[in-house]
Amino acid sequence: xxxxxxxxxxxxxxxxxxxxxxxxxxxxxxxxxxxxxxxxxxxxxxxxxxxxxxxxxxxxxxxxxxxxxxxxxxxxxxxxxxxxxxxxxxxxxxxxxxxxxxxxxxxxxxxxxxxxxxxxxxxxxxxxxxxxxxxxxxxxxxxxxxxxxxxxxx
Numbered sequence: 001x002x003x004x005x006x007x008x009x010x011x012x013x014x015x016x017x018x019x020x021x022x023x024x025x026x027x028x029x030x031x032x033x034x035x036x037x038x039x040x041x042x043x044x045x046x047x048x049x050x051x052x053x054x055x056x057x058x059x060x061x062x063x064x065x066x067x068x069x070x071x072x073x074x075x076x077x078x079x080x081x082x083x084x085x086x087x088x089x090x091x092x093x094x095x096x097x098x099x100x101x102x103x104x105x106x107x108x109x110x111x112x113x114x115x116x117x118x119x120x121x122x123x124x125x126x127x128x129x130x131x132x133x134x135x136x137x138x139x140x141x142x143x144x145x146x147x148x149x150x151x152x153x154x
Contacts, residue, residue, distance in 0.1 A: 045095055045109040046132055047153060052092045053105055053115060053130055054139050054149055059084070059091065067128050071106035071117045078102035110134050118142055 053071070060077055061067045068074040078084050079102045084091075089100035098109065106115050116131040120142045127148050130139040141147035 042110050043135070043137075045098075046135065047137060047151070048095050049098075049105070049107075049109055050115065050130060050132060050137060050139055051151070052094065053117075054151075055092060056105060057128065057130070058149060061126075066121075067119055067126050069119060071115065075102050075105060078105065108132055108134060 053074075056074055056078060057067055060074060063081075063083075064077075068077060078088055088102065092100055092105070094100050098104070106117070107113070108115060110132075111134050113133045116129075116133055118129045120127050120129075123145060125145060125148065127142060127145055128140045129142045131137070136152070138152045140149060
């Protein structure tokens with residue numbers, strides 16, 4: 001084998017190695033960033049679902065002068081109340097790809113776990129706490145009336 005052939009083979013091999021290493025470098029930068037973007041999207045979906053629950057709780061309180069005792073009571077009210085059954089999908093818009101379904105309201109899009117809801121009806125006005133079991137996100141407070149309907153992520 002002459003020296004020109006050997007140099008071409010070595011150059012071709014090194015070109016393949018360089019392209020492979022460039023791909024590995026690109027992938028090591030883009031893949032973790034894509035995971036961060038995916039996590040942010042899921043967090044946004046969970047927060048949006050929590051605001052939908054908050055809006056439903058506020059609507060229940062506005063129409064019935066009290067917050068529901070549990071999320072099951074809220075879902076039952078959304079399904080059985082005549083007005084809510086007809087206009088619920090326009091009042092409580094879900095982020096795509098999810099669609100309005102009263103049965104899915106109390107569940108987190110992240111893991112499917114149920115939101116944690118607690119009602120404090122010993123204070124006036126009544127206050128509640130709605131928490132995501134998979135993160136620190138919450139709406140409201142059980143002690144401070146000034147945090148009624150307030151999110152903790154803003």
